[in-house]
Structures are given as structure tokens and as C-alpha cells.
Amino acid sequence: MKLHRPHLLKHTLNVANRVRQTASVAGLSLLRVAQGEKPDAMLLKETFEQLGTTYIKIGQFIASTPSLFPRQYVMAFQDCLDQTTPLPFSYIKKVLQEELEINGKTLDELFLTIDETPLASASIAQVHAATLSNGEEVVLKVQKPNVKTIMQTDLGVLHAVTKVLEKLMPSMRFASLAPIIDEIRLRMLAETDFIAEAQNIRDFQQFLTVSNNTRVVAPKVIERLTTKRVLTMSRLHGVSMIDEAAMRQYCSDPAQVMADTLNTWFASLMLCNSFHADLHAGNLMLLNDGRIGFLDFGIVGTLKAESWRACLAMMQALQDGDYRAMAQAMVDMEMTHDKDNVDVDALASDVAKMMQVVAADDKVLTSGKPFNTKEQADELNKMMLEIVEVGKRHGIHFPRDFALLAKQMLYFDRFLQVLAPDMDMFSDNRIQILAQDNTLADAASQNKDLPKLVS
Structure with a gap:
């Protein structure tokens, strides 16, 4: 223009x-x-x-x-x-006026109150609490200047x-x-396009509806008050899911809350248009009514169903010490455009050597325990880097969205350290890594409105 x-x-x-x-x-x-x-x-x-x-x-x-x-x-x-550093409220008010004061409606008519002290201030946006004219509590995500x-x-x-x-x-x-x-x-x-983020939220809510998931909730987008520069959402009240004592005010079993969170996220990998790729401690909370709140859908990823299955196979092979299967899974994950030319046996040999070095450097890996302590989580991160470096030598390249997935799983590992130190996300019977429930499978195949697997 x-x-x-x-x-x-x-x-x-x-x-x-x-x-x-x-x-x-x-x-x-x-x-x-x-x-x-x-x-x-x-x-x-x-x-x-x-x-x-x-x-x-x-x-x-x-x-x-x-x-x-x-x-x-x-x-x-x-x-x-x-x-x-937070921006002065005068700037925030100016953006709200430019974006929302349409059809003769002023901010005073749209909102009963807008809290001038921000809830958060990041590089792209600043977040303020507000109350709509009908009394509904909301949060305003306002884009920063230029x-x-x-x-x-x-x-x-x-x-x-x-x-x-x-x-x-x-x-x-x-x-x-x-x-x-x-x-x-x-x-x-x-x-920087909050219209796109609003669509990410709607996709996730549709997934929750079709899968009959009432344990998890995302903020409701207030459509009439959402633009590219302002995202208005219902406000959710709760506590951080790294504060077990606070969580026990609203639930009897924090470990089960974590299992419900993992089940929802794993199912979204297969049944939603995208998966939430930034569920750190600030974007995940236990609400006052006992439900689990997923917040901030600005960063999402997509992963092919075949790639996710290969990822699980790689992790299972890692736990089993089967480096040939682990190498094959790396190739099957479609991390390379020339997979037929990868020498799987040579890759398996290099993976085995790498694991021996990592194990020698840190006894944690040979303890036989799940990755559920800080030292183990850090070691898992280092191991991921080593796997990537070995793969690169064989012409294998991880897609970025796979890296987003791996990073999110490290976030979950840290949640488990606090809420369920004895839970192994890959073998605990409370966790359904694949959508094994027939209701979900039927919904995926029969419901035309359900987001399809990424093609």
C-alpha cells in the first residue's frame, strides 16, 4: 500500500x-x-x-x-x-483508541476499567487487565510501537x-x-498478527470440543475487540503449575493434573491444526475451578503424524538402548530429503559411540531412572544436541518444528520434576502418548470440522 x-x-x-x-x-x-x-x-x-x-x-x-x-x-x-521495561499507559491507551474506538464507541463505553499497571511486558506486546462494559474480566494484549x-x-x-x-x-x-x-x-x-494468534486459539478450542476434553481450557477471544494490534481475551485466574503447594488448593493430585496436561498436548499433535510450542511456567496454570489453562498461542508448531510416530520410536529405542532402531527412526522422521542414501548401520554405530561418551561423562544416564531430575533434564538437552550433530554428519536435518517439539518436552520434563518426580512421560499408564481412545480416533476420521493431520 x-x-x-x-x-x-x-x-x-x-x-x-x-x-x-x-x-x-x-x-x-x-x-x-x-x-x-x-x-x-x-x-x-x-x-x-x-x-x-x-x-x-x-x-x-x-x-x-x-x-x-x-x-x-x-x-x-x-x-x-x-x-x-513497561511502556507508559498513555501509549497503550492511544493504541486501544486507534484500534477499538469504531462505530462511535469510546473506550469508556467499551470498558468499565483498564488497569494501567501491566500484567506483563515483552518485546512484542504488553498485557493489561480490564473489565468489559458487561462486567466480564478480560486481558488486553497490545502490540508495542513500530x-x-x-x-x-x-x-x-x-x-x-x-x-x-x-x-x-x-x-x-x-x-x-x-x-x-x-x-x-x-x-x-x-x-505480530494477533488475528493469526486468535485463530490458533480457536483451532485449539475446536480440538477440545470435538475430543470432549473438559479438563483443559484456553481463553475465549473477544472477536469484536480483536485486531492485528490488539488481542482481547477472557481472563483466567489460577496458580502456576510449578507451585505444588498452591495447586493443592484447587486439586487433590497435582500428578494427575500433569498427566491430563500431557494427554491433551500429545493428542493435539495428532488432532489439531497446530500444537502449542511455548507451554512454559508462565503459559500453563491450574485454574481456581480445577481446570487447566493453556495461555499465549503466539508460538505454535506443526508436525506430520508420521514424524511424530518416528519421534516416539526414537525415544523408545533410546530407552531400550536399541541404536539401530534409533537410527532408523531418525531417518523415518523425514529429517532428510535423501533418506534412501543414509547408511543406517553406520548411523547406528555413530549413535552408539555418542551415547557411550555421554554416559561416561555423566553417570545420571546409566542410573536406569527416568529423566526426572534437573541433572537428567540438562543431560537430555545435551544429548539432543549430540544426536543432532551426529545426524548432520549423515546428511540428516531436523525440521524446526521438531526442535520446537523437543524444547516443549523439556519444559514438560521440568514440570514433572516438581509435580510428579516418579512419573515417566513415555511409560506411565496415566499418559496416552498416542490417541488410542476410540472416541478421538472416530472423531478424527468422521468429523469434517475437526482439524486434520498436517499434510
Whole structure:
């Protein structure tokens, strides 16, 4: 769409200002290196956090994509923080007025109250509690200023830099950096469209309805008050699912709550358009009425049914110590476009050697216990990185959504440490990893409205 002169001038100034800010932060980091500081992964992480929105998201992408980045960077960015200084309410109010005051309705007519103190403030949006004119409690997710301009500017600069690097250093072409930046652009810009996030919520709610799941709930989207820059949802009240004492106010068995959570999520892999890929402690809660709340559907993934089955086969083979089966599952997961040329026996041999090294480094793996302590969870993360590195040597590449799935399972592992330390998510009889229930299977095959498996 063609910009009018005032808007074009403002856009140009915003771009110029962003380039200046980026140059300033990058210059300070280079100065630190010149003064003798090691240019390592931690320095890059600190620089990214100072650069804000785009670079924080890129850091999170690095952390969730071990197939594309060196181990030290993946590990460094695991805790890349997406918390920012709150914006003044005057800005939030201005956006709400621009987006919601239509058909002559003012904010005072739409809302009884809007809490000026934010519930949360991240790189893309700020969240405020509010009450609708009918008394319903809601939360308002409001996009921060110039987010799209900042992202497009940053990613445009990065894309140009990678093109130059690939020309100056032909060896860089193997890493395919430019396509990676393009993928990051698509995914990050999608996060700035709250209409898309609202659809993710509706898809999940449809899945809950068709599968007759009354144990789990997602916020209701208030359609008339949702735009690309503002997402209005019903407010859910509850407690964090890493606080067992608080949970016992609303349930008698926190372990069963965790089992219900896992069952829902595992079923969504097969029966929903997408799976929630960011269920950390801030996005999962036990509600005051005993139900389980899934929050924030800005980051979702998709996985083919065949890939998920192969993933389960790989994990089962890992537990059984069957490295030939584990190697075959890695190939079956469609992580490679040339699977017929992979030497499965050679891959199995390398996997076995890798596991021997990992086991020798950490006795936890040889304890015979489920991965349910912090040390075991950290070891599982390291092992995933090792598996990826072995796979790369055989031409196998994990798709990003598989990395999102693996990361989410690490989140679940940490929940289990608190709520059910004796539960093994892959062998406990309370957990249905595959949709074995006939009702779900029938619904999947007969109900036209049910989201189909990803093709």
C-alpha cells in the first residue's frame, strides 16, 4: 500500500533511528572485544538482549534450532530473556483508541476499567487487565510501537549482511544463512498478527470440543475487540503449575493434573491444526475451578503424524538402548530429503559411540531412572544436541518444528520434576502418548470440522 508523505517521512525516520540504535549497541560490543573480552556466545547473547525485539526472537530461534547452530550458542540462548521495561499507559491507551474506538464507541463505553499497571511486558506486546462494559474480566494484549518496522529493518539488514558474507566467504553458503533469515522473518512477522494468534486459539478450542476434553481450557477471544494490534481475551485466574503447594488448593493430585496436561498436548499433535510450542511456567496454570489453562498461542508448531510416530520410536529405542532402531527412526522422521542414501548401520554405530561418551561423562544416564531430575533434564538437552550433530554428519536435518517439539518436552520434563518426580512421560499408564481412545480416533476420521493431520 502506498504511503502518504507524512507517513513515509515518519517511517523513514523510524528506520533511520533503528539503524542508529543497532550501530550504537553493536559498537559497544565491538569495543568490549577490542578491550580484550572474548567474543563468545555469552557476549552475543547480551548484545542481542540489548538490541531488543528482533534479536531476542532470533536468540530464541537459535536456542530452539540445534540443527543449524553450534552447541555453545544453542546452550547460551536457552535462557534468552524476553522481558522489557513497561511502556507508559498513555501509549497503550492511544493504541486501544486507534484500534477499538469504531462505530462511535469510546473506550469508556467499551470498558468499565483498564488497569494501567501491566500484567506483563515483552518485546512484542504488553498485557493489561480490564473489565468489559458487561462486567466480564478480560486481558488486553497490545502490540508495542513500530514492532513491524523494527523487525523488517533488522531482518533486512541481516539478510543483506548474510548475502555479502556468502559472496566474500563461499564456504558460508553451506550454512544457507539467507534462507534461515527468510524463515525467521516469516515466523516473527506472523507473531505480530494477533488475528493469526486468535485463530490458533480457536483451532485449539475446536480440538477440545470435538475430543470432549473438559479438563483443559484456553481463553475465549473477544472477536469484536480483536485486531492485528490488539488481542482481547477472557481472563483466567489460577496458580502456576510449578507451585505444588498452591495447586493443592484447587486439586487433590497435582500428578494427575500433569498427566491430563500431557494427554491433551500429545493428542493435539495428532488432532489439531497446530500444537502449542511455548507451554512454559508462565503459559500453563491450574485454574481456581480445577481446570487447566493453556495461555499465549503466539508460538505454535506443526508436525506430520508420521514424524511424530518416528519421534516416539526414537525415544523408545533410546530407552531400550536399541541404536539401530534409533537410527532408523531418525531417518523415518523425514529429517532428510535423501533418506534412501543414509547408511543406517553406520548411523547406528555413530549413535552408539555418542551415547557411550555421554554416559561416561555423566553417570545420571546409566542410573536406569527416568529423566526426572534437573541433572537428567540438562543431560537430555545435551544429548539432543549430540544426536543432532551426529545426524548432520549423515546428511540428516531436523525440521524446526521438531526442535520446537523437543524444547516443549523439556519444559514438560521440568514440570514433572516438581509435580510428579516418579512419573515417566513415555511409560506411565496415566499418559496416552498416542490417541488410542476410540472416541478421538472416530472423531478424527468422521468429523469434517475437526482439524486434520498436517499434510
